Amino acid sequence: MENCIFCKIANGEIPSATVYEDANFRAILDIAPAAKGHVLLLPKAHIKNLTEADDAVLSAALPVVKRISGAIGKTLSCDGINVLQNNGEAAGQSVFHLHIHMIPRYVADGVTIPWETKSYEDGEAAELAEKIAENL
Ligand code: 5GP
Numbered sequence: 001m002e003n004c005i006f007c008k009i010a011n012g013e014i015p016s017a018t019v020y021e022d023a024n025f026r027a028i029l030d031i032a033p034a035a036k037g038h039v040l041l042l043p044k045a046h047i048k049n050l051t052e053a054d055d056a057v058l059s060a061a062l063p064v065v066k067r068i069s070g071a072i073g074k075t076l077s078c079d080g081i082n083v084l085q086n087n088g089e090a091a092g093q094s095v096f097h098l099h100i101h102m103i104p105r106y107v108a109d110g111v112t113i114p115w116e117t118k119s120y121e122d123g124e125a126a127e128l129a130e131k132i133a134e135n136l
Pocket residue numbers: 005009016028029030031032033040085086092093094095096
């Protein structure tokens with residue numbers, strides 16, 4: 001897609017610090033990392049977000065995420081890794097080409113992915129679960 005920065009990076013038109021590449025994906029270091037070694041996995045084909053993605057692309061992505069996460073852990077000896085994927089502006093998506101974040105984490109590193117917890121009224125969770133299930 002024209003003027004999509006991640007299309008250009010994924011397809012090598014713009015250089016990037018690449019940690020992995022295959023026929024379908026490129027994984028790069030995030031330019032503004034939450035921690036050093038924060039990686040983004042980009043499909044080479046332009047896909048806006050998770051709900052528009054092809055199942056085949058998604059099936060291929062998770063083993064790559066696993067492999068890269070293992071390599072991040074081995075390289076940085078971090079204590080954990082967040083795998084994140086934002087869909088829509090309200091959810092924090094700022095680049096509208098599907099990407100999966102892998103963020104190295106350390107005990108008490110101060111990186112926050114916070115939310116305030118909510119609660120359900122009696123019976124509300126079961127009702128909502130049923131409604132979501134009806135839309136699968
Ligand atoms: P989002 O907020 O859409 O989930 O994540 C977009 C990510 O892409 C951000 O973490 C941002 O730092 C990163 N990013 C945006 N533009 C570039 C770029 O040109 N190069 C690289 N390597 N990362 C980028």
